[in-house]
Amino acid sequence: xxxxxxxxxxxxxxxxxxxxxxxxxxxxxxxxxxxxxxxxxxxxxxxxxxxxxxxxxxxxxxxxxxxxxxxxxxxxxxxxxxxxxxxxxxxxxxxxxxxxxxxxxxxxxxxxxxxxxxxxxxxxxxxxxxxxxxxxxxxxxxxxxxxxxxxxxxxxxxxx
Numbered sequence: 561x562x563x564x565x566x567x568x569x570x571x572x573x574x575x576x577x578x579x580x581x582x583x584x585x586x587x588x589x590x591x592x593x594x595x596x597x598x599x600x601x602x603x604x605x606x607x608x609x610x611x612x613x614x615x616x617x618x619x620x621x622x623x624x625x626x627x628x629x630x631x632x633x634x635x636x637x638x639x640x641x642x643x644x645x646x647x648x649x650x651x652x653x654x655x656x657x658x659x660x661x662x663x664x665x666x667x668x669x670x671x672x673x674x675x676x677x678x679x680x681x682x683x684x685x686x687x688x689x690x691x692x693x694x695x696x697x698x699x700x701x702x703x704x705x706x707x708x709x710x711x712x713x714x715x716x717x718x719x720x
Contacts (some may be wrong), residue, residue, distance in 0.1 A: 599660040601689060602667065606631045606717035609691075613698040614711020622707065626652075633658060633718060639669055643705065652706060660684075667694065668715075673703055680704060690719035 608629035611618045622629075628644045637659065643652035656671030668681040680701060682694040693716050698709030 569694055571689060591678065596689075598662045598684075600635075601686060602633045602658075602684075602692065603635045603714040604633060605632065606633070606692060607720055608715065609718040610716035611713070613709040613713045618707075618709060625649075630720070639671075654704060677708075679703075692717045692719075 561692050583655045591625050604686050608619075608622070608631075611622050623646070625646055626643045627646045629641070631639065633639050639654075639656055641652075641654040643654075644707045645651050650702040654671050656669055658667055659667045662668050665683055665685070667682045667684050669682065670677055672678075678700070680695045680696055684695070685693050687693060693714060695712060698713035701707075701713045701715070702709040
């Protein structure tokens, strides 16, 4: 009888250990972002954390005109950018659509500027899941953001 009890205890411990291992594997698989596509990673609200152009770092200059920048990419392809003015000028609210082309490493944002729809093409990279770097022509970006950027512009966004 004692031998049966020992075998039962060993089997119970082994089953418990296997259950714990299976649970840990399931939890770690659920926490993984490895399966997210770039199109899924871009969805969310983002703050401006760096801005540069052909003349160098422009974040201080940008801060003279705006107190905050929030870009929101929705899963349905809509995008909203809100710039809060630092002075009496009105805030800037930009809405439009976006499309991610992972094969080309590009994001196109289409919005209405002065009654004309324009698409700003960005190359992009994620430095991690919460930092998105966008690069484009400063001329086009400057028209949309109502700033005077020059050369190529680099915009770094950090997830809210």
